[in-house]
Amino acid sequence: MSLELFLQHFFNALTLGSLYGLIAIGYTMVYGILRLINFAHGDILMLGAYFVFYGTTLFCLPWPVAVVVAILGSAGLGVLMDKIAYRPLRDAPRISALISAIAVSFFLESLAVVVFTGLPRPVHQPEWLVSIITIGGARLMPLTLLVPGVTAILVAALLYVVYHTKPGLAMQAISKDIETTRMLGVSVDKIIALAFAIGSALAAASGIMWALRYPQINPYMGVFPGFKAFIAAVFGGIGSIQGAVIGGLMLGFIEIMAVAFFPELSGYRDAFAFILLVVVLLVKPTGLFGEKQKEKI
Amino acid sequence: MTASRENSSSFRNHTLTVLAIVLLFLFLWWADGSMAEDLGLSFLPEGLNGYEVQILNLVAVYGILAISLNIIYGFTGMFSLGHAGFMAIGAYVSALCVLTPDQKEMMWIIDEILPSLAALHTPFWFSVILGGLVATVFALLIGIPVLRLGGDYLGIATLGFSEIIRVLIVNATPITNGSLGIKGIPCHTDLFTSFIWLLVVVFCTVRLLSSNFGNVLKAVRDDEIAAQVMGINVFHTKLFSFCLGAFLAGVGGALLGNLLTTIDPKMFTFLLTYNILMIVVAGGLGSISGSIIGSVIITVLLEWLRVVEEPLNLGFVEIPGIPGMRMVVFSVCLLVIILYRREGIMGMREITWDGIAAFLSRFGRKKENRA
Numbered sequence: 196m197s198l199e200l201f202l203q204h205f206f207n208a209l210t211l212g213s214l215y216g217l218i219a220i221g222y223t224m225v226y227g228i229l230r231l232i233n234f235a236h237g238d239i240l241m242l243g244a245y246f247v248f249y250g251t252t253l254f255c256l257p258w259p260v261a262v263v264v265a266i267l268g269s270a271g272l273g274v275l276m277d278k279i280a281y282r283p284l285r286d287a288p289r290i291s292a293l294i295s296a297i298a299v300s301f302f303l304e305s306l307a308v309v310v311f312t313g314l315p316r317p318v319h320q321p322e323w324l325v326s327i328i329t330i331g332g333a334r335l336m337p338l339t340l341l342v343p344g345v346t347a348i349l350v351a352a353l354l355y356v357v358y359h360t361k362p363g364l365a366m367q368a369i370s371k372d373i374e375t376t377r378m379l380g381v382s383v384d385k386i387i388a389l390a391f392a393i394g395s396a397l398a399a400a401s402g403i404m405w406a407l408r409y410p411q412i413n414p415y416m417g418v419f420p421g422f423k424a425f426i427a428a429v430f431g432g433i434g435s436i437q438g439a440v441i442g443g444l445m446l447g448f449i450e451i452m453a454v455a456f457f458p459e460l461s462g463y464r465d466a467f468a469f470i471l472l473v474v475v476l477l478v479k480p481t482g483l484f485g486e487k488q489k490e491k492i
Numbered sequence: 493m494t495a496s497r498e499n500s501s502s503f504r505n506h507t508l509t510v511l512a513i514v515l516l517f518l519f520l521w522w523a524d525g526s527m528a529e530d531l532g533l534s535f536l537p538e539g540l541n542g543y544e545v546q547i548l549n550l551v552a553v554y555g556i557l558a559i560s561l562n563i564i565y566g567f568t569g570m571f572s573l574g575h576a577g578f579m580a581i582g583a584y585v586s587a588l589c590v591l592t593p594d595q596k597e598m599m600w601i602i603d604e605i606l607p608s609l610a611a612l613h614t615p616f617w618f619s620v621i622l623g624g625l626v627a628t629v630f631a632l633l634i635g636i637p638v639l640r641l642g643g644d645y646l647g648i649a650t651l652g653f654s655e656i657i658r659v660l661i662v663n664a665t666p667i668t669n670g671s672l673g674i675k676g677i678p679c680h681t682d683l684f685t686s687f688i689w690l691l692v693v694v695f696c697t698v699r700l701l702s703s704n705f706g707n708v709l710k711a712v713r714d715d716e717i718a719a720q721v722m723g724i725n726v727f728h729t730k731l732f733s734f735c736l737g738a739f740l741a742g743v744g745g746a747l748l749g750n751l752l753t754t755i756d757p758k759m760f761t762f763l764l765t766y767n768i769l770m771i772v773v774a775g776g777l778g779s780i781s782g783s784i785i786g787s788v789i790i791t792v793l794l795e796w797l798r799v800v801e802e803p804l805n806l807g808f809v810e811i812p813g814i815p816g817m818r819m820v821v822f823s824v825c826l827l828v829i830i831l832y833r834r835e836g837i838m839g840m841r842e843i844t845w846d847g848i849a850a851f852l853s854r855f856g857r858k859k860e861n862r863a
């Protein structure tokens with residue numbers, strides 16, 4: 196493989212990986228706090244992409260405005276989702292909340308089919324994002340550099356919020372012990388809602404970038420990125436934000452590089468992530484950065 | 493005194509069971525439309541039409557599938573989302589077995605079919621059992637590593653497994669005809685076949701679950717650590733239950749394939765698993781009768797909901813049909829059930845003859861008191 200080609204694959208992997216990482220953050224935040232796999236997270240991603248699509252085409256909003264509206268709308272949706280479907284089940288068995296999450300995901304997908312129709316829609320890519328530039332012999336779109344850049348900024352901002360602000364501290368506290376945190380006077384429900392809002396906003400951001408990178412959107416577009424990002428979160432160690440990002444990047448590299456070096460495997464690309472999941476869970480169930488949890492009797 | 497009473501009640505229960513089965517088959521005979529023909533009784537009302545027969549068939553097949561998921565999830569407490577994968581295996585194995593060599597020759601156009609598979613031609617009942625067995629082998633392979641995981645991790649891992657199966661089916665063109673799927677499977681699943689399978693499955697699972705092994709399963713579900721302390725080999729129990737569920741899922745998938753006469757990888761996505769999960773949750777986790785009631789209600793509801801997709805004429809206004817709407821209603825139903833009635837219709841209870849008798853005598857006494 197020539198160096199140029201390798202560079203090209205490298206940047207593709209970096210883009211895909213940072214998208215996985217961004218989505219994985221939402222999973223890891225919710226799972227870290229509530230021990231709930233938010234199945235509907237991938238569908239928020241899809242809705243974010245659709246919001247931008249309709250914002251720019253139907254309401255003729257300029258791109259930046261549409262993006263902001265979509266991200267805010269998705270964040271609101273995440274909070275709403277928590278309030279309707281998950282909060283009533285806080286004290287229920289965890290599996291009930293999981294089924295509720297499946298129902299929400301199923302609902303959002305079916306609703307998207309009804310509202311947006313099941314036809315895949317082409318996404319308009321702004322010219323300056325896709326005009327090919329050449330770096331070190333590799334032909335790239337500016338988009339492939341923009342995505343990791345935006346991801347880095349968002350992750351840095353998020354890390355600041357979680358580790359250097361009071362709500363972030365509360366989030367960490369909740370993930371350790373929800374009852375004690377409540378007794379210490381933290382309004383737990385608000386903090387959980389905030390976690391959902393942040394996670395959903397990041398999902399929407401990645402959905403928008405996903406739609407730009409792979410310019411076609413459909414109501415089921417979020418499902419597979421969602422599953423894979425969850426796997427990335429498990430890989431990185433669920434509950435850890437850095438872990439989610441690194442897990443996402445590694446998953447992106449595995450997917451792209453495996454196909455780049457062994458083209459005959461391309462049909463099995465979707466299976467890699469799931470095989471990785473099984474391997475990780477067997478070898479190191481806590482993931483790369485996860486904390487070991489003792490089972491309480 | 494007590495012994496004779498027990499005897500008489502068990503005799504009554506057996507009689508009632510046999511009677512119910514006879515009634516069911518009389519109904520099926522009528523529904524099939526062949527009763528009037530066979531007996532030459534022209535005064536009988538006509539049997540159900542093809543559409544209604546198809547729904548009845550689906551009820552039976554979904555019943556089998558729901559029971560199989562209920563064994564894994566409701567009775568053993570393993571949250572498995574791999575059902576679509578097992579069903580796909582069953583359906584493909586069975587389809588490969590029942591198709592004639594000529595049909596296969598014609599259908600495999602991407603790649604030549606493997607010669608050993610092309611020559612394969614077995615009776616229908618054998619193909620169904622073989623489908624179940626192959627699904628069991630896969631369950632064993634995936635279960636040994638994955639069942640060590642708990643709770644929701646298991647769900648994701650099994651979901652991943654079913655997606656891997658789908659990817660394999662798409663790519664293994666010499667065996668499965670890839671994404672083109674298999675068409676023209678002879679429609680072997682008629683009313684009698686599907687309901688006999690359902691009855692056999694119900695009978696076997698009820699016997700199994702009322703045995704001591706059923707208690708072992710429930711012990712593992714309720715508290716794994718306590719079960720382990722009691723000397724139960726938790727892992728073996730889980731593996732057995734997982735394989736049994738997978739076997740039944742394979743059988744159900746095989747019946748479904750033969751009922752619909754065409755299968756392709758797109759059919760067996762996670763949405764199919766969600767459908768089965770919905771039936772189990774609605775019927776009641778840990779209740780066989782709940783699973784059957786659930787499959788009747790959900791299957792009929794799903795068909796009945798087609799109304800909302802068709803244009804509705806109220807005389808003065810015409811409401812246009814909205815395609816896809818029934819899935820929205822369906823998912824809202826699932827959400828409402830899980831939020832407001834988590835235990836489903838039956839909870840963990842079962843409908844038994846004793847229960848019905850007790851209910852009737854209570855009901856009668858109440859009436860007497862009032863009078």
